[in-house]
Amino acid sequence: MSVLSERDPFRIGIVALVVGGLVAAGVVLLSTMSFGTTTYTAVLEHTAGLRAGEDVQVHGVPVGEVRSVGLGGADEATYVEVRFTLDSGIRLGRETTAEVKVATLLGTHYLEVDPQGPGSLAGSTIPLERTSVPYNLQDVLEQGTEALDRLDPVLLARALTATSDALGSSSEEVGPALEGIAQLSEVISTRSEQTGRLLRAARGVSDQLDAGSDDLFALMRSANLVIEEVVHRREAIHQLLVETTGLADALDQVVRQTRGDLDPALRDLNSALGSLRRQDRRLQAVLTEMAPAVRYVANATGNGPYLDLFLNSPALPADDASCALGNCR
Numbered sequence: 001m002s003v004l005s006e007r008d009p010f011r012i013g014i015v016a017l018v019v020g021g022l023v024a025a026g027v028v029l030l031s032t033m034s035f036g037t038t039t040y041t042a043v044l045e046h047t048a049g050l051r052a053g054e055d056v057q058v059h060g061v062p063v064g065e066v067r068s069v070g071l072g073g074a075d076e077a078t079y080v081e082v083r084f085t086l087d088s089g090i091r092l093g094r095e096t097t098a099e100v101k102v103a104t105l106l107g108t109h110y111l112e113v114d115p116q117g118p119g120s121l122a123g124s125t126i127p128l129e130r131t132s133v134p135y136n137l138q139d140v141l142e143q144g145t146e147a148l149d150r151l152d153p154v155l156l157a158r159a160l161t162a163t164s165d166a167l168g169s170s171s172e173e174v175g176p177a178l179e180g181i182a183q184l185s186e187v188i189s190t191r192s193e194q195t196g197r198l199l200r201a202a203r204g205v206s207d208q209l210d211a212g213s214d215d216l217f218a219l220m221r222s223a224n225l226v227i228e229e230v231v232h233r234r235e236a237i238h239q240l241l242v243e244t245t246g247l248a249d250a251l252d253q254v255v256r257q258t259r260g261d262l263d264p265a266l267r268d269l270n271s272a273l274g275s276l277r278r279q280d281r282r283l284q285a286v287l288t289e290m291a292p293a294v295r296y297v298a299n300a301t302g303n304g305p306y307l308d309l310f311l312n313s314p315a316l317p318a319d320d321a322s323c324a325l326g327n328c329r
Helices: 010-033 135-147 152-170 171-190 192-211 213-257 257-298 319-324
Strands: 037-044 053-059 061-072 079-087 097-102 108-113
Touching: 010 319, 037 061, 037 097, 053 079, 053 135, 053 192, 061 192, 079 108, 192 213
Parallel strands: 053 108
Antiparallel strands: 037 079, 053 061, 061 079, 097 108
């Protein structure tokens, strides 16, 4: 292996230049490439203050970044092309729109992209007719010229003088107010990540409600059916209550009219019930007394269709005695 000092310096210089060029190209390529993102282009009427490096938001959530802002058109630059990147998981439909919006009072902006329509964005470019900017100075001047012509210059001068005097007298209060606004803008800017998480959570809730909207609508329709059925049955229930009230009144009138006839009948019924109770007690006593005798009769007739009878010999003579009396054959 030869020593480095013995090699051709010209070749070493060429190799070093090539390696350095490749390293520089790699650095530039890595700085311009966006991993996990997709690059799109939006055609705007003018920049409206939008700058490279500002956020790209979808439904209020930062999901991309503005890469470059430049003039478009071949010969005469009549519009502005904004190149931006979005997360690869976000699909932009054919009717996607874009709008430049003011982020804070300090003058920062962001590009609001609204995915709309089926399919995919043609040529990855949002055309001029589907983009908008927060203001157009030429349009403001043209629309305000007629209004400015109708203003009274003397009265306007007085109003401006009064405003200047008021601001001059309250200069000590205006300064802290502006400082408070600046601090508020700084807090909002530093809390952008938390605000993004809050918006994503709100989006998740809205998606959940949207997914369950069919069930909610079905429940509401069922509730409406129940209410309608109750309303329809209201007349029937009312008529039933009216007729029940009438029946109760009629029964009350019958009871009042037949009370004179019912009292003797009730007294006779009470007498009959008292007699039946007395007879019941007598029958219970008879059954109590007859139970042993009936049990003995049942025991005596338990051997068949004949009756066992035991008598002493004087009452029933023996067989030999009967023969002695001439009864034997």
